[in-house]
Amino acid sequence: MSKTSITVAYGDGIGPEIMDATLKILDAAGAQLDIETIEIGEKVYLRGGTTGLEESAWDSLRRTKVFLKAPITTPQGGGYKSLNVTIRKALGLYANVRPAVAYYPFVETKHPNMDVVIIRENEEDLYAGIEHRQTEQVYQCLKLITQPGSEKVIRYAFEYARSYGRKKVTCFVKDNIMKLTDGIFHRMFDEIGKEYPDIEKETWIVDIGAAKLANSPEEFDVIVMPNLYGDIMSDIAAQISGSVGLGGSANIGDQCAMFEAVHGSAPPLAGKNLANPSGLLLAAVMMLQHIGQPEVAARVHNAWLKTIEDGIHTFDIYREGISKQQVGTKEFAEAVIDRLGQLPEKLPPVAYKEAPKLHAVLKQRQKQKKELFGVDIFLDWDKGTAEELGKALEQFKAGNLKLRVITNRGVKVYPGGLPETFCTDHWRCRFHAEPGETIEHRQIVELYNQLVAAGYDCIKTENLYLFDGEPGFAAVHG
Amino acid sequence: MSKTSITVAYGDGIGPEIMDATLKILDAAGAQLDIETIEIGEKVYLRGGTTGLEESAWDSLRRTKVFLKAPITTPQGGGYKSLNVTIRKALGLYANVRPAVAYYPFVETKHPNMDVVIIRENEEDLYAGIEHRQTEQVYQCLKLITQPGSEKVIRYAFEYARSYGRKKVTCFVKDNIMKLTDGIFHRMFDEIGKEYPDIEKETWIVDIGAAKLANSPEEFDVIVMPNLYGDIMSDIAAQISGSVGLGGSANIGDQCAMFEAVHGSAPPLAGKNLANPSGLLLAAVMMLQHIGQPEVAARVHNAWLKTIEDGIHTFDIYREGISKQQVGTKEFAEAVIDRLGQLPEKLPPVAYKEAPKLHAVLKQRQKQKKELFGVDIFLDWDKGTAEELGKALEQFKAGNLKLRVITNRGVKVYPGGLPETFCTDHWRCRFHAEPGETIEHRQIVELYNQLVAAGYDCIKTENLYLFDGEPGFAAVHG
Ligand SMILES: NC(=O)c1ccc[n+]([C@@H]2O[C@H](COP(=O)([O-])OP(=O)(O)OC[C@H]3O[C@@H](n4cnc5c(N)ncnc54)[C@H](OP(=O)(O)O)[C@@H]3O)[C@@H](O)[C@H]2O)c1
Numbered sequence: 001m002s003k004t005s006i007t008v009a010y011g012d013g014i015g016p017e018i019m020d021a022t023l024k025i026l027d028a029a030g031a032q033l034d035i036e037t038i039e040i041g042e043k044v045y046l047r048g049g050t051t052g053l054e055e056s057a058w059d060s061l062r063r064t065k066v067f068l069k070a071p072i073t074t075p076q077g078g079g080y081k082s083l084n085v086t087i088r089k090a091l092g093l094y095a096n097v098r099p100a101v102a103y104y105p106f107v108e109t110k111h112p113n114m115d116v117v118i119i120r121e122n123e124e125d126l127y128a129g130i131e132h133r134q135t136e137q138v139y140q141c142l143k144l145i146t147q148p149g150s151e152k153v154i155r156y157a158f159e160y161a162r163s164y165g166r167k168k169v170t171c172f173v174k175d176n177i178m179k180l181t182d183g184i185f186h187r188m189f190d191e192i193g194k195e196y197p198d199i200e201k202e203t204w205i206v207d208i209g210a211a212k213l214a215n216s217p218e219e220f221d222v223i224v225m226p227n228l229y230g231d232i233m234s235d236i237a238a239q240i241s242g243s244v245g246l247g248g249s250a251n252i253g254d255q256c257a258m259f260e261a262v263h264g265s266a267p268p269l270a271g272k273n274l275a276n277p278s279g280l281l282l283a284a285v286m287m288l289q290h291i292g293q294p295e296v297a298a299r300v301h302n303a304w305l306k307t308i309e310d311g312i313h314t315f316d317i318y319r320e321g322i323s324k325q326q327v328g329t330k331e332f333a334e335a336v337i338d339r340l341g342q343l344p345e346k347l348p349p350v351a352y353k354e355a356p357k358l359h360a361v362l363k364q365r366q367k368q369k370k371e372l373f374g375v376d377i378f379l380d381w382d383k384g385t386a387e388e389l390g391k392a393l394e395q396f397k398a399g400n401l402k403l404r405v406i407t408n409r410g411v412k413v414y415p416g417g418l419p420e421t422f423c424t425d426h427w428r429c430r431f432h433a434e435p436g437e438t439i440e441h442r443q444i445v446e447l448y449n450q451l452v453a454a455g456y457d458c459i460k461t462e463n464l465y466l467f468d469g470e471p472g473f474a475a476v477h478g
Numbered sequence: 479m480s481k482t483s484i485t486v487a488y489g490d491g492i493g494p495e496i497m498d499a500t501l502k503i504l505d506a507a508g509a510q511l512d513i514e515t516i517e518i519g520e521k522v523y524l525r526g527g528t529t530g531l532e533e534s535a536w537d538s539l540r541r542t543k544v545f546l547k548a549p550i551t552t553p554q555g556g557g558y559k560s561l562n563v564t565i566r567k568a569l570g571l572y573a574n575v576r577p578a579v580a581y582y583p584f585v586e587t588k589h590p591n592m593d594v595v596i597i598r599e600n601e602e603d604l605y606a607g608i609e610h611r612q613t614e615q616v617y618q619c620l621k622l623i624t625q626p627g628s629e630k631v632i633r634y635a636f637e638y639a640r641s642y643g644r645k646k647v648t649c650f651v652k653d654n655i656m657k658l659t660d661g662i663f664h665r666m667f668d669e670i671g672k673e674y675p676d677i678e679k680e681t682w683i684v685d686i687g688a689a690k691l692a693n694s695p696e697e698f699d700v701i702v703m704p705n706l707y708g709d710i711m712s713d714i715a716a717q718i719s720g721s722v723g724l725g726g727s728a729n730i731g732d733q734c735a736m737f738e739a740v741h742g743s744a745p746p747l748a749g750k751n752l753a754n755p756s757g758l759l760l761a762a763v764m765m766l767q768h769i770g771q772p773e774v775a776a777r778v779h780n781a782w783l784k785t786i787e788d789g790i791h792t793f794d795i796y797r798e799g800i801s802k803q804q805v806g807t808k809e810f811a812e813a814v815i816d817r818l819g820q821l822p823e824k825l826p827p828v829a830y831k832e833a834p835k836l837h838a839v840l841k842q843r844q845k846q847k848k849e850l851f852g853v854d855i856f857l858d859w860d861k862g863t864a865e866e867l868g869k870a871l872e873q874f875k876a877g878n879l880k881l882r883v884i885t886n887r888g889v890k891v892y893p894g895g896l897p898e899t900f901c902t903d904h905w906r907c908r909f910h911a912e913p914g915e916t917i918e919h920r921q922i923v924e925l926y927n928q929l930v931a932a933g934y935d936c937i938k939t940e941n942l943y944l945f946d947g948e949p950g951f952a953a954v955h956g
């Protein structure tokens with residue numbers, strides 16, 4: 001077997017210890033790795049790098065395309081950017097994969113039978129960092145969900161399920177409320193799901209789904225969801241499996257991938273030979289599958305399972321009466337190495353035959369016909385009632401582009417609002433053509449110009465388009 | 479005691495049975511109520527009312543300002559609006575209050591000591607329904623968090639804690655990512671919290687907080703959070719308390735309030751005298767406190783607790799070996815009535831002395847100085863690379879308003895992007911003045927006009943403002 005180049009970072013806090021333990025086990029198991037070490041994290045931040053990562057490190061990552069990363073410490077306060085967000089976005093790591101497994105009765109948990117994999121969309125949603133404050137009172141953040149981004153992560157989830165012999169893929173969304181954004185994610189799930197008739201499919205509204213996950217996680221298998229829900233659900237799953245210290249994760253992109261533990265650098269434990277290296281080790285097991293060394297992955301994983309069921313435990317999972325021996329980081333690694341080649345007897349052993357090819361190829365799609373129908377113009381205004389604003393705006397028009405409705409925090413306030421409705425200084429004024437007609441961009445310029453000339457503080461616009469005749473905007477309710 | 483007018487709706491499915499049971503108990507307990515009955519729900523929807531509620535019903539609600547509501551059935555498919563969202567927004571019910579309590583050992587749960595109250599902001603966040611699709615690939619939803627909206631619900635949470643002798647208020651946000659929107663919620667929490675030195679305060683990032691809530695809910699007391707997080711967390715809390723059928727909730731506004739069970743109309747159980755009326759009854763207990771009949775509230779609540787610990791259980795909480803007798807809806811109500819005047823012996827009894835006055839008064843604030851600094855213009859564009867777009871846009875300017883940076887899904891792609899970054903057809907082009915300068919609205923009109931004249935599909939704008947010199951917009955990362 002030829003060696004595969006990977007990039008390794010030892011990180012901060014407990015990072016160096018657990019990376020050391022992990023690499024020793026990989027080496028003893030016969031992993032064929034050519035390791036390039038880079039420096040990331042606290043020291044790099046404090047040297048003045050706002051991203052915690054230097055140019056030479058980028059070069060290594062783009063050469064090897066595989067990153068095994070120990071946790072880092074993010075310095076407190078001051079404009080440091082999240083290293084993980086930076087890497088994820090820059091390398092296009094669109095799928096975050098997090099198994100959460102109970103190792104009952106060897107590790108305490110209230111959910112003995114859970115074995116769930118959460119696949120979280122990793123680049124979109126409210127994490128795009130597009131935020132604006134445009135009035136005294138109101139703060140905005142833009143949630144973006146894209147058709148290709150949804151298709152990629154959903155296809156990845158189904159391919160993953162198939163490769164790993166999983167039976168069911170569940171989708172979590174809130175499309176009863178967010179019909180467009182969560183709606184496209186749900187529609188992609190239904191569409192792509194049809195190509196996988198061998199796999200069971202189900203969709204849950206995220207609130208009820210979350211309740212079910214927290215109470216009976218054993219009813220789920222693979223779950224795919226948008227970024228924010230995935231962020232919350234994967235933390236819940238890791239925690240209730242009883243094993244935050246045992247969780248590994250993979251960040252998968254078309255070209256690159258990054259593998260790390262789910263926990264952080266745990267500064268209080270650093271340098272004490274106490275930390276559990278299992279999270280990083282299980283991330284490395286995912287990496288070995290990714291780079292085409294599945295037999296080594298299985299050898300490491302089975303030896304680790306045997307160690308756990310033999311009751312050789314680090315302090316965090318040690319329990320009187322269940323565990324046999326409390327060990328440190330190094331000794332735990334040695335115990336795993338001693339068991340290389342063995343299979344667990346009570347926990348189910350793993351078998352990884354061939355590295356699954358999980359590249360998500362986007363479907364060719366016909367572009368829809370797009371027509372301009374109107375514009376939502378948002379005003380910062382605090383001079384009176386909704387009725388007064390509505391009356392005043394009725395006089396502004398550009399051809400068939402006319403005021404139709406005003407909302408405040410999404411509630412219709414003109415024409416015909418209710419006096420109980422609390423109004424902020426942030427008004428959405430919807431102007432559009434008659435049904436069946438369209439408008440041109442220059443009409444929006446003209447209308448905008450009139451409003452600005454009349455002294456209105458136009459803070460924001462959102463165009464209203466039709467796609468194949470269907471509105472690309474949510475209707476105003478109530 | 480004079481009678482209080484309330485509006486009552488019997489709803490659909492199990493609604494009539496559980497409302498009947500509830501009202502019988504309230505009557506026997508001596509509640510002084512003048513009841514106006516309105517019709518809501520499925521029948522009203524199917525008669526053609528898109529909101530499930532008729533004009534005469536609004537009149538009653540606005541007269542009594544107190545609504546005890548049984549669950550309704552929302553007809554499947556078609557453009558029906560959520561009745562709850564309509565009522566909540568129209569009546570300004572800004573705080574959703576949901577206690578989740580374990581009744582161990584009388585009701586099975588994995589979390590015997592939990593007793594948490596989730597207070598959810600009820601009008602803002604991603605629920606404003608402001609969604610747009612403006613390109614082939616990208617769907618947007620606007621998250622709105624307001625300073626007064628945050629202040630109101632947070633102040634309500636602290637007043638609630640104080641009134642009910644609660645020790646701690648926790649805030650869940652994700653302001654490490656959403657620094658503006660979740661940031662203002664967090665800042666309001668810190669600011670208002672200072673006025674309540676007697677109450678312990680803590681803040682959790684929502685993902686880790688959710689994990690902690692799911693695993694050890696007994697560590698929380700009152701938790702306040704924005705709408706979406708609250709939606710998810712309150713379902714988790716209800717579920718893991720072991721008692722979805724036992725949950726009541728209050729929706730509180732400055733002028734009106736609505737009380738209901740947390741569950742729905744459970745059509746399969748309807749008309750069978752099987753449903754547990756406890757959720758609606760506990761909602762009615764909250765209502766009695768709200769309308770100034772705290773002694774009656776305590777009498778009902780204590781009799782109910784005694785019934786539960788006597789093991790008189792409806793089918794949903796009946797467990798062999800724990801329960802004593804399985805009863806129907808009516809018999810359960812009779813058992814509660816039989817125990818009016820008694821206190822529970824093992825579960826802690828309640829005492830409600832006087833109705834807490836929980837009106838949230840907004841603080842007077844100094845308006846900040848607002849200056850226009852630039853504009854983000856979003857384009858639908860798929861004709862080439864980020865570099866090409868950047869070069870082409872460099873030529874458009876209006877005085878000191880010039881192109882500074884372009885992002886795609888929040889990732890900086892010009893100047894100096896990375897080739898690995900996956901780009902959609904949705905480009906944010908940031909134009910602004912030099913640091914220290916400002917611009918005028920007409921410069922935006924001029925720039926917009928140039929871009930439209932050159933054939934660019936400008937889909938959306940977001941102005942960039944400074945407030946007291948501080949940017950009211952998130953910086954571009956990476
Ligand atoms: N991907 C990353 O690089 C990453 C991720 C998360 C956080 N962080 C950073 O890590 C630093 C610390 O964050 P944090 O304290 O919130 O979270 P943390 O590092 O995950 O540690 C929280 C606690 O979890 C336990 N723990 C974590 N890993 C463990 C292990 N391998 N073995 C045994 N116990 C373990 C320890 O609990 P006890 O002390 O109670 O035993 C530790 O104090 C921060 O600077 C944060 O920004 C980095």
Ligand SMILES: NC(=O)c1ccc[n+]([C@@H]2O[C@H](COP(=O)([O-])OP(=O)(O)OC[C@H]3O[C@@H](n4cnc5c(N)ncnc54)[C@H](OP(=O)(O)O)[C@@H]3O)[C@@H](O)[C@H]2O)c1
Nearest residue numbers: 548549550551552723741742743744745746753754755794
């Ligand atoms: N506020 C509201 O008006 C409201 C809220 C939620 C849903 N809904 C509407 O209610 C309808 C049904 O929704 P759904 O089935 O998703 O949720 P659901 O009505 O809450 O019922 C789900 C299941 O929970 C159990 N359950 C609920 N209430 C119970 C009670 N009082 N006693 C005993 N068991 C109870 C039943 O389980 P088993 O059958 O397994 O015993 C029931 O089938 C839909 O039309 C929905 O739109 C209305």
